[in-house]
């Protein structure tokens with residue numbers, strides 16, 4: 387059996403560390419390299435990953451030209467994630483990107499590049515299968531409830547707000563919900579930001595606290611009732627079955643996919 391050759395970008399990060407372990411522990415995968423902004427020329431075993439002899443590159447093009455991977459798993463920052471995904475596609479490498487914080491224009495640019503290169507790419511704002519189901523259930527509920535507030539709660543080291551998951555949830559609900567500016571038409575914030583971010587009239591609230599990992603509650607309301615759909619990730623292992631699903635799936639794709647809900651039934 388030919389193994390899927392994987393490179394992980396951001397191997398020392400919270401998610402990258404788990405992804406390296408996933409790739410190392412998966413029989414069908416071969417960890418052929420890692421991309422970091424430092425430690426060029428060292429091996430992953432030199433930076434604490436026991437028995438991982440994959441080389442670390444600071445230059446992504448050198449990495450791709452040297453180890454010729456099939457898939458790039460990117461778990462870095464929006465700025466570098468975009469550059470990494472584009473460079474991957476231009477080198478015939480299929481990106482699986484968990485990094486969040488991309489703009490609509492950046493997503494469109496990646497989609498165009500996939501079409502040009504005829505290579506698959508998966509951008510997954512959330513790899514946790516429970517979170518993907520939460521988003522699907524929320525989309526369905528949006529058909530019946532026009533009023534919804536999204537409360538996302540994360541650790542305080544998170545760079546982007548709202549979370550990629552909250553934004554994707556709002557986009558999915560908007561596919562079913564008739565546009566509505568929520569709240570009282572005359573409502574005024576006496577303290578700026580009190581009503582959170584506004585996506586097509588829906589409000590998104592971002593909580594950041596040490597002790598949290600990744601959580602989201604989608605709360606719908608109508609006369610005399612509320613419906614809450616909640617997902618909690620208590621550790622970063624919770625994302626890894628979704629990373630595996632994405633790596634396996636992207637190998638069969640020649641198109642751009644935004645969200646694992648397009649992969650799971």
Ligand SMILES: NC(=O)C1=CN([C@@H]2O[C@H](COP(=O)(O)OP(=O)(O)OC[C@H]3O[C@@H](n4cnc5c(N)ncnc54)[C@H](O)[C@@H]3O)[C@@H](O)[C@H]2O)C=CC1
Pocket residue numbers: 395396397398399400401402421422423461462463464466483484485486487510511512513514546625
């Ligand atoms: N899709 C999903 O299910 C999930 C996505 N995320 C997203 O993944 C990203 C990473 O999250 P965390 O691991 O918590 O962050 P982190 O800050 O722990 O890790 C980011 C890593 O990227 C590295 N990095 C920064 N610039 C780099 C560059 N130019 N080249 C290579 N590596 C570089 C940093 O050294 C750091 O180790 C974030 O955008 C976050 O929102 C996080 C959890 C789940």
Ligand SMILES: O=C(O)C1=N[C@H](C(=O)O)C[C@H](O)C1
Pocket residue numbers: 486511512513540541544545548549550551552599600601
């Ligand atoms: O930064 C994180 O931690 C997470 N980021 C993703 C997001 O922005 O939605 C996924 C998950 O919520 C954890």
